[in-house]
Amino acid sequence: MSASGGPAVLAEALTKKFGDFTAVDHLDLRIERGQVIGFLGPNGAGKSTTIRMLCGLLLPTSGRASVAGFDVGREPEAVREHIGYMSQKFSLYGDLTVRENLRFFGGIYRVRREDFAERMRFAISMAGLEGRQNALVHTLAGGWKQRLALGCAILHRPPVLFLDEPTSGVEPEARRQFWDLIHDLAAEHVTILVSTHYMDEAEYCNQVALIDRGTLIAMGTPSELRGHRLSGQLYELRCSPLGGALKALRGVTGVVEAAIFGDRLHVVLAENAPAGADIRRLLSEHGIQADLPRRIMPSLEDVFVQLVSRGAEHRVTA
Amino acid sequence: MFGRLSVMLFKEFIQLRRDRWMMFRLIVPLFIQMVVFGYAATFTVHHVATAVLDLDQSQASRSLISHFVATSRFDIVDMARNQRQITRDIVHDRAVVAIVIHAGFSQDLESGRAAPLQVIVDGTNSNTALIALGYLSQITSQFSAEWAARAISLNVSAVRPETGIRLEPLPWFNEGLNERWFFIPGVIGTLTLLQVVSLTAFAVVREREVGTLEQIMVSPIRPFEFILGKTVPFFLIGFGDIALVTAFGLLWFRVPFVGDPLVMLGGSSLFLMAAVGMGLLLSTFSRTQQQAFALNFFLLNPFFILSGFAFPIAAMPRFLQWFTMINPLRYFLVVIRAVFLKGVGVDVLWPQLLALAALAGVMLTVSVLRFRKSLE
Numbered sequence: 001m002s003a004s005g006g007p008a009v010l011a012e013a014l015t016k017k018f019g020d021f022t023a024v025d026h027l028d029l030r031i032e033r034g035q036v037i038g039f040l041g042p043n044g045a046g047k048s049t050t051i052r053m054l055c056g057l058l059l060p061t062s063g064r065a066s067v068a069g070f071d072v073g074r075e076p077e078a079v080r081e082h083i084g085y086m087s088q089k090f091s092l093y094g095d096l097t098v099r100e101n102l103r104f105f106g107g108i109y110r111v112r113r114e115d116f117a118e119r120m121r122f123a124i125s126m127a128g129l130e131g132r133q134n135a136l137v138h139t140l141a142g143g144w145k146q147r148l149a150l151g152c153a154i155l156h157r158p159p160v161l162f163l164d165e166p167t168s169g170v171e172p173e174a175r176r177q178f179w180d181l182i183h184d185l186a187a188e189h190v191t192i193l194v195s196t197h198y199m200d201e202a203e204y205c206n207q208v209a210l211i212d213r214g215t216l217i218a219m220g221t222p223s224e225l226r227g228h229r230l231s232g233q234l235y236e237l238r239c240s241p242l243g244g245a246l247k248a249l250r251g252v253t254g255v256v257e258a259a260i261f262g263d264r265l266h267v268v269l270a271e272n273a274p275a276g277a278d279i280r281r282l283l284s285e286h287g288i289q290a291d292l293p294r295r296i297m298p299s300l301e302d303v304f305v306q307l308v309s310r311g312a313e314h315r316v317t318a
Numbered sequence: 319m320f321g322r323l324s325v326m327l328f329k330e331f332i333q334l335r336r337d338r339w340m341m342f343r344l345i346v347p348l349f350i351q352m353v354v355f356g357y358a359a360t361f362t363v364h365h366v367a368t369a370v371l372d373l374d375q376s377q378a379s380r381s382l383i384s385h386f387v388a389t390s391r392f393d394i395v396d397m398a399r400n401q402r403q404i405t406r407d408i409v410h411d412r413a414v415v416a417i418v419i420h421a422g423f424s425q426d427l428e429s430g431r432a433a434p435l436q437v438i439v440d441g442t443n444s445n446t447a448l449i450a451l452g453y454l455s456q457i458t459s460q461f462s463a464e465w466a467a468r469a470i471s472l473n474v475s476a477v478r479p480e481t482g483i484r485l486e487p488l489p490w491f492n493e494g495l496n497e498r499w500f501f502i503p504g505v506i507g508t509l510t511l512l513q514v515v516s517l518t519a520f521a522v523v524r525e526r527e528v529g530t531l532e533q534i535m536v537s538p539i540r541p542f543e544f545i546l547g548k549t550v551p552f553f554l555i556g557f558g559d560i561a562l563v564t565a566f567g568l569l570w571f572r573v574p575f576v577g578d579p580l581v582m583l584g585g586s587s588l589f590l591m592a593a594v595g596m597g598l599l600l601s602t603f604s605r606t607q608q609q610a611f612a613l614n615f616f617l618l619n620p621f622f623i624l625s626g627f628a629f630p631i632a633a634m635p636r637f638l639q640w641f642t643m644i645n646p647l648r649y650f651l652v653v654i655r656a657v658f659l660k661g662v663g664v665d666v667l668w669p670q671l672l673a674l675a676a677l678a679g680v681m682l683t684v685s686v687l688r689f690r691k692s693l694e
């Protein structure tokens with residue numbers, strides 16, 4: 001069957017229902033080979049469910065998908081031979097040593113004996129676990145565990161890799177190291193689909209897929225999403241109290257979007273919005289102290305917030 | 319296939335070996351059960367606290383009382399003087415049995431009439447009470463037989479020799495009616511069932527809970543490779559259990575083994591297959607180890623009680639007897655006791671072996687099907 005040409009992952013109207021609840025709703029996705037794709041979305045958006053369907057762990061309710069050229073529904077065995085998967089929950093054997101875990105997964109994937117020693121060495125050095133081959137895995141700290149899990153997932157050199165929140169709960173330095181590994185793999189033409197909660201990680205991806213309530217709401221490169229998706233200019237506004245300011249601004253003509261970001265507001269203003277000084281005056285009429293709005297470069301998070309709220313309005317009116 | 323299976327088995331045994339509680343869980347219950355059933359579990363009753371009210375105060379009544387004392391079955395704790403005292407003894411738990419010899423007891427005997435003897439037992443512990451009553455009637459009938467014999471020798475015309483039926487017990491296969499011989503082979507079955515079912519269920523549920531099951535399921539492993547990897551180790555452990563308890567029973571408790579070891583081997587294999595099937599089935603009904611534990615507890619108890627391990631199946635109500643038909647332990651106990659004590663072979667035990675084979679087949683098929691579905 002085909003292992004060459006065609007997209008690495010293709011999903012058409014992929015849908016998963018749990019009873020009445022639709023976790024993934026007619027999702028279309030096309031991922032070219034050698035890309036790093038970020039799956040971004042809030043809790044319960046359907047990221048894991050999508051990944052689990054693509055891996056053949058869950059049967060789609062409807063729609064179809066193919067991975068590495070193999071149909072997920074009809075050729076699940078072939079799909080499994082060609083993918084690596086790291087689940088959201090850490091899932092190596094804590095009561096086995098580093099080496100025993102690698103042996104086990106190497107054996108399950110039937111890595112050839114002559115390749116195995118080399119690959120085990122590679123996985124151990126990739127995880128930075130030289131000299132700790134005989135440590136029980138549950139004694140390792142988060143970052144090492146995650147890198148070892150990645151090492152186990154690529155022992156059989158899969159062309160497509162699914163990583164479900166691989167860096168959640170890992171300290172920033174280890175997260176950065178993990179992303180270095182992801183890029184090393186991508187340089188070897190591995191297609192990698194990573195889900196994450198961290199917006200900053202999305203910037204490391206070639207493509208970002210924004211998922212909310214089971215639907216794909218936007219997809220593109222980080223700069224595409226930043227540049228074209230925002231309908232207006234983004235301003236940062238220091239003011240207090242934040243909640244009151246949010247209420248006062250919403251509904252003002254030209255204010256496309258206002259959202260709380262940490263200790264300040266991010267406001268998207270259209271052409272016809274009041275000038276900065278006017279906004280400040282408007283707020284002070286509501287008893288709100290504010291600085292002058294300052295124009296900033298939008299982050300993916302800004303885009304995401306706007307897209308999600310737009311989607312919500314759309315759903316409410318629909 | 320063999321490659322992946324051996325990888326699974328290797329991993330499973332490392333995990334078992336590394337589990338510090340495992341050896342404890344495997345060995346300690348085994349010894350506890352052996353000691354409990356080897357020493358403590360007994361149907362025999364000794365030294366029953368007994369109160370006596372002798373209203374006859376004759377030579378005959380004293381002779382009867384001395385018959386009771388002569389056996390170690392009854393200890394006379396109170397020679398009461400009236401009925402009230404007797405009642406008090408029973409109510410206050412000073413005595414379990416009270417014997418009342420009415421005035422006129424010896425006269426009745428002399429004149430060849432039936433001499434009534436009143437016996438009161440505390441039925442709170444019905445088992446002890448029944449057994450004590452059994453001894454009582456044995457001792458009294460022995461007494462009356464002796465009395466009759468003496469009467470003949472004295473040529474007392476009024477007394478006819480007793481012509482009733484006398485029961486002479488002649489137990490086969492376990493001449494001493496040794497309860498240990500009855501229980502030790504039974505322990506083999508119950509203990510093995512408990513350990514194999516729970517170990518299998520826990521091993522699977524733990525992987526599900528921890529998430530490693532999902533990690534394995536995205537690999538190209540085939541379901542039956544995984545299932546074999548998860549059941550074969552516990553099948554082997556079950557054999558170890560059986561061998562250990564058997565050795566202990568033979569060498570320590572001196573239970574005889576007169577049968578064919580091959581029949582035992584065959585029966586054990588079928589039984590263990592049914593047991594791992596049950597464990598696997600149980601695992602498909604539990605998401606967490608706690609659930610598995612609870613299920614295990616609630617399910618296995620009826621299996622023990624309705625197996626004939628301690629309580630005879632023939633005495634159970636009909637619908638419970640029907641249930642015992644699907645209990646592999648029931649058949650295995652018959653096989654194992656027969657092999658130990660009777661020495662009979664396949665020619666006699668084939669119905670049990672067939673039932674075990676059928677149960678093993680059904681349990682394994684159902685559990686594998688359900689298990690494969692549960693992976694979705």
Ligand SMILES: Nc1ncnc2c1ncn2[C@@H]1O[C@H](COP(=O)(O)OP(=O)(O)OP(=O)(O)O)[C@@H](O)[C@H]1O
Nearest residue numbers: 018021023041042043044045046047048049050088
């Ligand atoms: N087996 C299941 N049965 C019922 N509902 C489920 C099941 N699995 C997931 N869901 C529901 O489907 C929705 C999507 O879940 P999913 O795990 O895909 O979200 P996610 O985007 O991965 O979220 P998170 O960031 O929290 O991991 C959630 O509301 C979840 O409760």
Ligand SMILES: [Mg+2]
Nearest residue numbers: 047048049088
């Ligand atoms: Mg998730």
